[in-house]
Amino acid sequence: MRLSDVQEGSIVKVVAVYGGKGILMKLSSMGIRPGDKLKIVSKLYGGPLIVEHTIHGCSIAIGRGMASKIEVVKQ
Amino acid sequence: MIKIALVGQPNSGKSTIFNSIAGYKVRTGNFPGVTVKYTETVVRIGNNKAKVIDLPGIYSFYTNEPAEIVTKEFILDQDIDVILNVVDSSVLSRSLELTVELTEFGIPMVIALNMTDEANRKGLEIDEKTLSEIFGVPVVKTVGNKGIGVKELFEMALKDRRIPKELKYDKDVEFAIEDIKKIVKDTSGFSKRLFAIMILQNDAKYLSKIRKEVYERCRNIKKEVELQHGKPIEYVISSERHKLAMSIFEKVTKIKRVKKELFKDKIDRAILNPYTGYPLILLTFIFMFLFAFYVGNFLSSIIVNPIESMLSFEIPGIYGEVIKGIVDGIIGGVGIVIPYLIPLLAFLGFLEDVGYMSRVAYLLDNIFHKMGVHGKFAGPMILGYGCTVPAIMATRIIENPWERIKGAILIPMIPCSARSVIILALVGSLFGVKAVLIYYAANLLVIFFVGMALAKTLNYPVEGLLMEIPELRIPRVTVIFKKTYLYLKDFLTLAWPIIIFGSAVFSLIEYLNITDIMDRALSPFTVHVLGLPAVLGAVIIFGILRKELALFMIYTALGVAINQGANGILNILGLKGVLAFVLFITFYIPCMSTIVVLLREFGAKVTLISIFAGISVGTLLAVLVRLLPI
Numbered sequence: 001m002r003l004s005d006v007q008e009g010s011i012v013k014v015v016a017v018y019g020g021k022g023i024l025m026k027l028s029s030m031g032i033r034p035g036d037k038l039k040i041v042s043k044l045y046g047g048p049l050i051v052e053h054t055i056h057g058c059s060i061a062i063g064r065g066m067a068s069k070i071e072v073v074k075q
Numbered sequence: 076m077i078k079i080a081l082v083g084q085p086n087s088g089k090s091t092i093f094n095s096i097a098g099y100k101v102r103t104g105n106f107p108g109v110t111v112k113y114t115e116t117v118v119r120i121g122n123n124k125a126k127v128i129d130l131p132g133i134y135s136f137y138t139n140e141p142a143e144i145v146t147k148e149f150i151l152d153q154d155i156d157v158i159l160n161v162v163d164s165s166v167l168s169r170s171l172e173l174t175v176e177l178t179e180f181g182i183p184m185v186i187a188l189n190m191t192d193e194a195n196r197k198g199l200e201i202d203e204k205t206l207s208e209i210f211g212v213p214v215v216k217t218v219g220n221k222g223i224g225v226k227e228l229f230e231m232a233l234k235d236r237r238i239p240k241e242l243k244y245d246k247d248v249e250f251a252i253e254d255i256k257k258i259v260k261d262t263s264g265f266s267k268r269l270f271a272i273m274i275l276q277n278d279a280k281y282l283s284k285i286r287k288e289v290y291e292r293c294r295n296i297k298k299e300v301e302l303q304h305g306k307p308i309e310y311v312i313s314s315e316r317h318k319l320a321m322s323i324f325e326k327v328t329k330i331k332r333v334k335k336e337l338f339k340d341k342i343d344r345a346i347l348n349p350y351t352g353y354p355l356i357l358l359t360f361i362f363m364f365l366f367a368f369y370v371g372n373f374l375s376s377i378i379v380n381p382i383e384s385m386l387s388f389e390i391p392g393i394y395g396e397v398i399k400g401i402v403d404g405i406i407g408g409v410g411i412v413i414p415y416l417i418p419l420l421a422f423l424g425f426l427e428d429v430g431y432m433s434r435v436a437y438l439l440d441n442i443f444h445k446m447g448v449h450g451k452f453a454g455p456m457i458l459g460y461g462c463t464v465p466a467i468m469a470t471r472i473i474e475n476p477w478e479r480i481k482g483a484i485l486i487p488m489i490p491c492s493a494r495s496v497i498i499l500a501l502v503g504s505l506f507g508v509k510a511v512l513i514y515y516a517a518n519l520l521v522i523f524f525v526g527m528a529l530a531k532t533l534n535y536p537v538e539g540l541l542m543e544i545p546e547l548r549i550p551r552v553t554v555i556f557k558k559t560y561l562y563l564k565d566f567l568t569l570a571w572p573i574i575i576f577g578s579a580v581f582s583l584i585e586y587l588n589i590t591d592i593m594d595r596a597l598s599p600f601t602v603h604v605l606g607l608p609a610v611l612g613a614v615i616i617f618g619i620l621r622k623e624l625a626l627f628m629i630y631t632a633l634g635v636a637i638n639q640g641a642n643g644i645l646n647i648l649g650l651k652g653v654l655a656f657v658l659f660i661t662f663y664i665p666c667m668s669t670i671v672v673l674l675r676e677f678g679a680k681v682t683l684i685s686i687f688a689g690i691s692v693g694t695l696l697a698v699l700v701r702l703l704p705i
Binding site: 022055 | 135137138165166168309310313314317321349438539541543
């Protein structure tokens, strides 16, 4: 499933990032890489969400478009 | 003189450390990406002098964003003596990836473990001795906003400059680095390892330095690595840094049991929850306007009015008129700055420092997307209620040039303090506070529709929101105070001189009595399109020089005594006339200072488009008001 389909409160593991090298590099530079676990701390109706990286401890807001390019599995 | 460069991830507290050593020169904020250009200053550390440079915050050097390129070129071309790597200890594992990347440069380094108090609160205990051994450079624990450890940090940068140890990556990456080192002969003065890594991660600048056949051979080496890993080469290398950073992180930290949910986490949840978050935004902004309305009017009555009456004098002759204009301009500036601009900027500075603005950006992202911009736009837009000049400058935090252009068009439509003075004086005193709030809401709605129309015309893919949400913090009063001053500086150095100049020109023209000519020239537009008396022609033209000048001028032009107040204006113009006038003045053209800053930041074309958009919207609204059945 995609990150954009995940509900608030759940913890997911990033499996892959689609949409080209640019997005993959941008996300990984901010600390989000395939294999990482994220907690969805906030999600707005039909829009962006905030994930908290379970190891780094940083919170990152991700727009819906970008979230729909991140493949995740529920933990 | 020794050159010290501050490098670190966004929001790691670089600028705070810089300010703490250099006095207050950089704008800091609890908002990622506040430093867009670098700032340098000479500071005295003990008995020595050093040049300290604050570079933009970057997550890494490999995504090729402008800030990364600026930082990289600066470090490599400017003979930096020591890199001061500022690390946010509370997100140590991620921050170390940049530290690892910085070691590749082969430049002496000192690591500042900043925000250690925040890390402790999160239950992270960091062993700085081991960290120092692993990197082979000094490590100093700091709490930048309290000034803890900052002096020691800079002393260390002066007396203990060591080149970091060479960290080794995975075998196949190291092989590739070695292979490239063998075939590249001329590294134009850079270390062979750095040069090879740059080639390996496709750095455009370094690729352009090698000959074609070398380029081909390097490409084959890269292809092989990509085949082995099944990932783009840049990602393979960054993953290596990530692995190293994680293993270092595990060696140097102990994770204690984290305390139960803190009070600020509860507040954070309420801010981010849509049911409480949106009402909170609304309340915050209503509060902001009421604050400006009451505090502004109060300050205006006790400070500005006495000064005005004290300085009203008559000097005969043309020079007297010019001097009078200049004095008017100075007082006019004070009349905006002290009562309206300072309280508003201080309040915004507070919101930014707490970390609220980035959360507002997140909450409003959906709505902003309809205008083809993303949530980060909220910051500059809100700043626009203070003064358009710093707001336009603040659009620098937006990476996409198309989005910035939208800022150039939309931000001048937000009523700044000067225009708020008109709105408060006319709409406010005639119809009360509620009407003012409705006016502001309607104004926002219009901007929203213009934004949507722009999204349809300037149809480019909107970059998705990707923004760090910093921890909520209690800001320090001194920091807010100084930050207000920095925003104010944009106004004082750019807008104020133009206001003074505008006033002088206005006095002169009034003295020469050529306003009639302007009235007549503009009368087809003023009378037939806007439905206003022809005598307001000159008022409209002078509004460009100084928006709030239009308020004083309208009394003179209509022959209404100031002590009659807004009712005198209402009697002559009627309800529709007053509304049409206020709307047109709010939207029609950015003031002279804004035009100057637009020209400087965007060039002539965008400036003209912005002016054209303003006039069109202002005219359209005035005409609509005329057609209203009231």
